Amino acid sequence: MVFVLLSSVRLIPASVTHYTIPEEMTVGSVVFNLATDLGLDVKTLSNRKMRIDLIANKKYLELNKDTGELFVAERIDRETLCPKMSSCFLKMEVILENPVRIFNIDIEILDINDNAPQFRRDVIHLDISESTPIGERFSLSNAVDPDVGINTVKTYHLSESEHFTLEVRTSRDGSKLADLILAKALDRERQAMFNLILTAVDGGTPAGSGTASVMVQVLDTNDNAPVFDKGVYTVRTQENSPVGSLVINLNATDLDEGSNSDITYSYSLYTSEKAQETFNLNAKSGEITVKGVLNYEDYKIYDMEIIATDKGVNSLSGQCTVKVIVEDMNDNHPEISIKSFQSPVGEDIEVDTVIAVVSVSDKDSGDNGEVDLHIPRHMPFKLRQSSDNYYELVVSEPLDREKVPEYDITFTVTDRGSPPLSDNETMTLELLDVNDNVPQFPQSFYTIRVPENNAPGALLGSLTAFDPDLHENQYLVYFILEKEVANTSMSMLFSINPENGNLYALKTFDYEIEKEFLFHIEARDSGSAPLSSNVTVHIIIMDQNDNAPVIVSPWRAHGSVVEEKIPRSTDKGSLVAKVIALDTDSVHNSRITYQFLQVTDATLFSLDQYNGEIRTMRMFSYRDPRHQQLVVVAKDNGQPSLSATVTIKLSTVETAVKHYSDMTEVPLEYDIFSDLNLYLVIGLGSVSFLLLITILVTIVLKCQKPKSSSKAPPPCRNSVISERNSTIADSTLVSNDAYWYSLFLAETRKGKLVVRQPVPKGSRYIVSSIPRGTGVTDTSGSAPSTLQVSVHSPV
Template identity: 70%
Template sequence: MSTMKVVILWMSYFFVLWNTVWCVTRYSIPEEMERGSVVANLAADLGLDISGLAQREVKLDIFHSTKYLDVNKKTGELTVVEKIDRESLCTTKTTTCFLKLDLIIESPLRIFNIELGITDINDNAPHFRRDKIELDVLESASPGERFSLPNAFDPDVGANTVKTYKLSESDHFNVDIHSGSDGTKYVDLVLTKELDREEKAVHNLILTAIDGGVPARTGTASIIVRVQDTNDNAPQFEQAVYSLNISENSPAGTLVIKLNATDADEGSNAELTYSFTLYTSEKTQEMFSLNPNTGEIAAKGTIDYEDMKIFEMFVEAKDNSPIPLAGQCRVTVYVKDMNDNYPEIAIKSLRNTVEENIPVGSVIALVAVSDRDTGDNGKVNLKMNMLLPFFLNKSSDYLYELLVSKPLDREMVPEYEITLVVTDRGNPPLSDNETITVNLLDVNDNAPRFPQTFYTIPVMENNAPGALLSSLTAIDPDLHENQYLVYFIIEKEILNTSISMLFSINPENGNLYALKTFDYEIEKEFLFHIEARDSGVPPLSSNVTVHIIIMDQNDNTPVIVSPWRAHGSVVEEKIPRSTDKGTLIA
């Protein structure tokens, strides 16, 4: 690339020995020109003959370890052979940077002194020596307070060096930029709004350094502002007033409450110590202890409801700052009466014997209950311990009626043991019980029942009069006279003979007897009814059908009725010897 820059030429002529002409030729080029770029045409600028220059020895003496430039003998041009980095060539940050070189031409000897000015281009971005800047700022710092920040460095010079700084958006900070005597830009972080560590403990900011080049280059560093706590928050309890209960006779050491105060500060400014204030009575401090570190209030002595019913404590939480702040609360403890009396049952009236047909809703007993405790401990409920055909009707707070709820049946349940349980509403509840016995009296509500509705009884003829034929027994589940049965044969006539003349039954046990001897050849069966009747008032009865079957016996001798003979049954017939088999004789 052969871009010719503007050549600034100052020439001074001096006459020296040996007719050598000495002069200083100055050029200016930007840094970072590409290799092969033409700086100047020395032949034209120095008045050299191009045609004779090729036969003369030409030497370029550069006062630097790196050969940046060379002379083309054919064209007389000074060209770039190595990129020139101004910041590497001139390590000190100055606005001027020169590369000195001598052009030496033999035959005749001529020496030309050349100064090449290297101008800066914006090839370097600003950078901070530390990428992260950490600041500790007290939250009590006043707006307007300044905090010095390290400035950014840019090896470029002039307009290409650091021109300004910019801070990321913040409600509490901005930056103030000022220049040093050498033009260096310095920056301070300025507090614009009061800090609150409890609201925001760390502020993360970005500081950007911007140079004046076109286009501009930038460099950034992060700023971490840690807000240091000051004791600006007093401890606070969760509640200003606490109300709670404790049972009397609670053992020593029983935890009443664990107070919890919080302090929005940190460190020792948030470490709290709990204590009773002077408003807390000595009696209360004798009965309760307060742990200064945990805020736990516990029973210290025996608490008696009858001695004191309410305790009031004033508690302070103080932080451990050199200049401490404190918060207060009030704790009111109400002593609960212990449920130490059992409820009682008193039977005021009792019908322990009732008839089984007693009407539903009838009163069996009047029961009174009581409890010497107060409040819920003295309120009681009465109930039965199992499901029975009775129910309790509460007629007043302490009086109950025991009533019949369903029809009773003595034959199913002859006796009830009713356990009444009285329980108070204490916690834990206390209870007592009382058992009463109710016996049911029998009523004649069941008729006698025979096991069968029809009896068939076989009787062999020629039986002896008075023979037991069968026992017909009925059952009655009632008691006493209601259970005592009498048996009857229901009267009827058979062949003009009363049934009671043929059969009899024992009225007490139902044994059935034959009153005469039966002849199968005369009567073969009898059908009649037997009744069983209890002795209740009015009596109940039932009957059963009895079928007597006369069984035949071989009790009759065969008789020849023809031919008939008056003096016996022997009949003589004479037959011939030659009579054949099968011949009818008589």
């Protein structure tokens, strides 16, 4: 059987079939089967066509043409489909062909309770005067429910309240209305606001409900009179209180609000004129202040009646009584009189000595006339009562003028009145100085650094001492305590100003001769008996770069030019010459570096800036000139630096150099040492002397061993020249600061020069005795006194 929808052909219906379905049916649910419900045989009517025509809202239902089932196509909401209607129908026509038959079908949509009651406003505001009579009715907004019948609003409920009840009534259209009824009189002063909950309930199952808040604001009426805290106020005030002094601040309260609670204060007719003249009443604040003169002897008590009135339409008032008691005042100050006072006194005054006598008095009587005398705390004095109202001031602790030169002693007398009155008088006690303090230097040890070459009379420093005493006990005189150094008195080297302690140098110091001085300075006061103290002064002479380097190697008898000959076949790296310079300044200023000031060929020679060795950088070629001139400058490390130069003229020769023995005796002019500084010779001589002792001890030990039978092979030509040159150039020692120094010792008695010549590690020391006045001769035939010492390199 096939079912079709009929939309254009309208036939007179034969009958009407009613169906009822609830709203909110599930989509897809079968409403009914048209073939079965209409009594049609589906099997025999397979060739007949059926059509259905929904008169309205076709979207809600659909027909299954194969089975004849009518099912829900879309959710049905009765309130949307039939708003504000008590009944709701879906009408449809079913047309069956062959033969044609028409069926009218009414589908009634039944309401379900799917909506809860709702109020138009969530909050309902009501203003009710607190004077409203009981039983007064106030209409409330009703709730609405889109459902119909029993599912619509059925009744209302009100939250529990002793002041309000709820009455539900039915309107003409059948809707339910609610009225709020006042059940108990309101009092704004107790409760000014009520928050009630109104609930609307429908008749469905289960029942739905909605709520609204009912805010009741209680309006004020002037039903409360002003009230004072007390009926009678008793206050006390002192006589002679200044005008404007506060006596009491009245504060009446009114439980009403607005103008009903605004209060004004006034005197009643029962208040005396004297009281109104003596006291002022502030009409707004209720303050009572002193207006006239209060005298205990005239009036001791004032009675005042005060009225507080509000500003309501029908004003109300309250009253109180204020009793003012005037109290007698301690209006006489105690008096103090200094009978005797001793000032100044010596700071060595004995403890328990009386310094002053004081008397006190007070014209008042009773407690107001009882007095006490005292002085400030932490003072070295105390009061001792000698008789009635008489006190002695005595010393309680030792005094020290240097700590406190004077005391301002304030005597304070106080009576025992209420409030107490007092008077005071201050006396100044001056202390006389006693010479009880020794002079004090800020430091116990002074270190003064003085650069050498200072100008005589230069100020070295100020050694001012301090004495806390006064006058002659404070006047200081400074002395240098005598002490001799090398038969020289300190007063010959230094001078001190006896008045201010300024220390001066009396001579120019030379760091190379004298490096420091240690002596004492005494400061003595002029007291009787005088006291003194001393301090240690350490003078350190600071070195200046005042000595230029002196070139001692290569030796030159006259001028600064040295001539040397070397084989033209000298190898690369061979030692040509060694420049050695000495500087008698301190270590920092005596550090020497060497530089070429002039060189004929910079590619041929190199100069070590620290040890002064000049070596070949390559072998000589036939193009190199035979004569080479080297100018070397030796600079110290001072600021500004000083220097010395030497010119070395080198000549290359083709002939072989004659063989020299291992111990070479170098002839030198003895006169060259006459140009050296005497101090240099002394210093170098002392060091050489220690070295010589070491060598001699080594020789003794060496001589105890058997001599070796083998001889050393003769040196080659080049090595002979190098050793010959090292006789002069290698006369050096290694010091802690890695600088080379040369040591020389002139034997004045023998007329010989002993030269210490260290050679490379593992070799030997050579000590040669050179006769005085010998010239440059061949040393091969000479027989110098040679000492050989084995030297082992350190492990």
